[in-house]
Amino acid sequence: MPAHGDRGANGGQWYDDEAGPVVRPYAMTRGRTRSAAEDKLDLIALVVIEPRAVNGDLEGSSELALAPEHQHIIELCMVEPMSVAELAADTNLPVGVVRVLLGDLLDAELVRVRRPVPPAQLPDERILREVINGLRAL
Amino acid sequence: MDFGRSETGPANSEQDLVALKILIAGGFGVGKTTLVGAVSEIRPLRTEEALSAAGRPVDDTTGVEQKKTTTVAMDFGRITLREGLVLYLFGTPGQDRFWFLWDELATGALGAVVLADTRRLEDCFAAVDYFERRGIPFAVGVNCFEGARTFPPQAVRDALDLSDSVPVVLCDARDRESTKEVLISVVEHALEASVRRRTPEPSAP
Ligand SMILES: Nc1nc2c(ncn2[C@@H]2O[C@H](COP(=O)(O)OP(=O)(O)OP(=O)(O)O)[C@@H](O)[C@H]2O)c(=O)[nH]1
Ligand SMILES: [Mg+2]
Numbered sequence: 001m002p003a004h005g006d007r008g009a010n011g012g013q014w015y016d017d018e019a020g021p022v023v024r025p026y027a028m029t030r031g032r033t034r035s036a037a038e039d040k041l042d043l044i045a046l047v048v049i050e051p052r053a054v055n056g057d058l059e060g061s062s063e064l065a066l067a068p069e070h071q072h073i074i075e076l077c078m079v080e081p082m083s084v085a086e087l088a089a090d091t092n093l094p095v096g097v098v099r100v101l102l103g104d105l106l107d108a109e110l111v112r113v114r115r116p117v118p119p120a121q122l123p124d125e126r127i128l129r130e131v132i133n134g135l136r137a138l
Numbered sequence: 139m140d141f142g143r144s145e146t147g148p149a150n151s152e153q154d155l156v157a158l159k160i161l162i163a164g165g166f167g168v169g170k171t172t173l174v175g176a177v178s179e180i181r182p183l184r185t186e187e188a189l190s191a192a193g194r195p196v197d198d199t200t201g202v203e204q205k206k207t208t209t210v211a212m213d214f215g216r217i218t219l220r221e222g223l224v225l226y227l228f229g230t231p232g233q234d235r236f237w238f239l240w241d242e243l244a245t246g247a248l249g250a251v252v253l254a255d256t257r258r259l260e261d262c263f264a265a266v267d268y269f270e271r272r273g274i275p276f277a278v279g280v281n282c283f284e285g286a287r288t289f290p291p292q293a294v295r296d297a298l299d300l301s302d303s304v305p306v307v308l309c310d311a312r313d314r315e316s317t318k319e320v321l322i323s324v325v326e327h328a329l330e331a332s333v334r335r336r337t338p339e340p341s342a343p
Contacts, residue, residue, distance in 0.1 A: 042246060044157040044226050083157055085214050085226060089181035094209050096186045114155065123248060125336075127156055127223070128329040131248075134219030135322050138177070138314075 041099045043085040046114040049077045053110040155222050163230040164253030165261025169281045169311035170229040171213050176317040178215030249324040250276040256289040275328040277305040279320040
């Protein structure tokens with residue numbers, strides 16, 4: 001069940017020349033700039049691959065035609081869990097585009113997301129001490 | 139693919155992963171990129187949040203011409219402290235018109251460094267204000283351009299009207315050890331703030 005299927009009517013929209021460098025990313029995301037999962041996708045949220053994606057059993061998943069950019073994200077996360085920011089840096093795509101692509105991958109259950117420390121609360125003191133010692137030891 | 143070895147695999151040790159972020163803020167040309175580069179590999183990060191910040195409905199075709207928003211570049215670095223403990227540094231965009239980006243960057247930040255250039259101290263007022271109002275622990279790094287050495291930290295503290303608990307550190311953003319010291323002072327400050335919150339002063343009966 002594609003979560004974004006109802007946007008299809010506008011899916012073929014192509015922006016004019018003046019749109020410049022944003023044309024390509026927005027074409028890639030079919031004009032979508034938001035995804036349902038967006039609020040989960042903090043810049044340092046960690047994207048973890050689902051075993052399903054590791055097993056290479058993607059041919060049967062008709063709900064999502066994987067673009068090379070989706071594939072690239074999956075490959076990067078296969079090595080180790082990656083933050084949203086790193087995925088954007090490594091794919092050389094704007095963060096917003098990466099979020100939309102991740103939304104697709106979440107919908108298809110190929111990845112899951114681990115939130116960072118909850119915003120309202122500081123990391124615990126043990127971790128802060130560890131960070132201080134870790135920085136000293138660098 | 140070896141299905142038998144479920145204890146390995148990339149999604150396994152994620153429970154132990156902790157990702158933290160520190161923001162590096164300050165005025166135009168104050169040394170943010172240099173500082174991130176001194177302790178970390180810098181990777182340029184592009185974001186086009188301006189689009190969603192405009193609040194324009196995606197499918198509103200009248201909004202198409204509004205999509206010509208430029209992407210904004212930020213500095214982004216990573217320091218792996220140990221396996222499973224990673225510190226991310228984000229350099230905030232210097233120009234005021236990208237303020238709205240800070241809210242996202244600031245959310246969940248463990249702390250911030252405000253870089254100051256004593257020749258243009260007023261350039262960092264906005265950043266100091268922002269972190270004070272949000273209660274985000276920050277330290278001021280006085281970047282050692284010419285003349286900074288003759289400008290004692292206390293003078294900077296007074297000029298910025300900082301509370302006594304805010305660390306003010308002379309630094310050289312080009313120097314790794316110096317940059318580490320600034321980061322350590324932020325985390326120590328965050329730790330103190332955390333301890334203080336946990337053990338509130340006894341209130342008068
Ligand atoms: N003398 C001296 N020069 C520095 C120091 N830190 C940075 N610089 C120089 O100052 C210039 C600006 O530094 P950047 O790191 O690019 O500053 P920035 O804050 O990233 O600038 P924007 O991103 O344009 O706002 C560069 O030429 C640096 O080499 C320092 O501590 N001392
Ligand atoms: Mg810079």
